[in-house]
Amino acid sequence: MPELPEVETIAAGVHARVHGQRIVRVWTSGKPQTFKSPEDEIARALTGARIESVRRVGKTIVMTLHRGKTPGAPSFPALSERMGSVKTPTELLIHLGMTGRLLVSAPEIPLAPHTHAVLTLSGAPGESARREIRFVDPRRFGRISLHAPQPATDNLQPATFSGPGSEPLTISLAGFIALFHPRRTPIKAALLNQSLLHGIGNIYADESLFRAAIRPTRQAALLTRAELARLRTTLVKVLRHAIQLGGSSVSDYVDADGARGFFQLQHRVYRRTGQPCLVCATPIRRITLAGRSTHFCPHCQR
Ligand SMILES: [Zn+2]
Structure with a gap:
């Protein structure tokens, strides 16, 4: 998707x-x-x-x-x-x-x-x-x-579509912490919840959690502020890098011209089950979490 x-x-x-x-x-x-x-x-x-x-x-x-x-x-x-x-x-x-x-x-x-x-x-x-x-x-x-956006009132722009959740590329650190700190679900499940942040799916949840060295099964509420700050930074970095490379073509994704993206070449855990971690060589593990396949390094992600 x-x-x-x-x-x-x-x-x-x-x-x-x-x-x-x-x-x-x-x-x-x-x-x-x-x-x-x-x-x-x-x-x-x-x-x-x-x-x-x-x-x-x-x-x-x-x-x-x-x-x-x-x-x-x-x-x-x-x-x-x-x-x-x-x-x-x-x-x-x-x-x-x-x-x-x-x-x-x-x-x-x-x-x-x-x-x-x-x-x-x-x-x-x-x-x-x-x-x-x-x-x-x-x-x-x-x-x-x-x-149909709400009509503009004096001095206000019309209320245009703003989606179900907050925007990952622009959310503040305080906003990010406020979204995830109260959640008692695994952090991976919270990242996929479109009413919190919107736009994150399986690929970018797994890839950002790996880069932040956070295990996907950790309860969101138990992550420290430093870990949440690291997660926000890595998430933004991963998303921006992926946009630069035109996205990830893992199935039949193509852009407006029918061209494929290249971020799939940067995947470190997603669909790398059993292959050595690029940091420590431990085989990447795959589990099912919130009904979705989830990939992580059992050594690097705590
Ligand atoms: Zn590792």
Whole structure:
């Protein structure tokens, strides 16, 4: 399942290619599992809207859409129009699930099997070629829905989608300690709990716990402040390094261009069961914790 670095890579890639463009046509597959909002509502909200930005919140891709006042307006409406529509953005939320992909494609490339949504774009100004954003998801655990931010009140920005938990890359040390210190569950389970921090999955939980030398089975509440501080530092470092390398391609993950990531080459424990620890040569052990396979070095992680 794509985690924070993979979703960040995809969102940044899609943003770079499509922001500022208008959606001229929407096609959906009619598969009810994929769409948490009615498909005709999604099509209505998207058709004619301009893509303001594509960003990541936790493991969710958030596409912010603005509607111009006049149909068929150019891709970059006048500033006054933008100002006027600032209060009513719509957000399209895309969760990739296990196997979801969000790709930016040329229209002439045949649709992949299991394509569930195609957004045809107006094309960038001065560019004749149109592009499509395609959502492909063989196992259909991915989800697409609309989110209407709360309208802005005086001097406030509209309340945009902020996800179920806190953001791992920006949380303060005090905030991090406040999240984990009260938890009586194993630290690995607490890291996977999306209502605490969002975006962390099995790979980055295992890799950050190894680098912080903390055993995944330790009760979160019994970790010292120094250990929690070390965990936060290593977690941020691992996530940033993984984003730099385009994420981990462990199954069929690819970015917006269909390219694979390279962080899997940096994995020190994840899926290295029985192989020697890169620090002490003790064989890496695999256990099941919170229903997930968990990899650690029994010597380095206490
Ligand atoms: Zn070791």
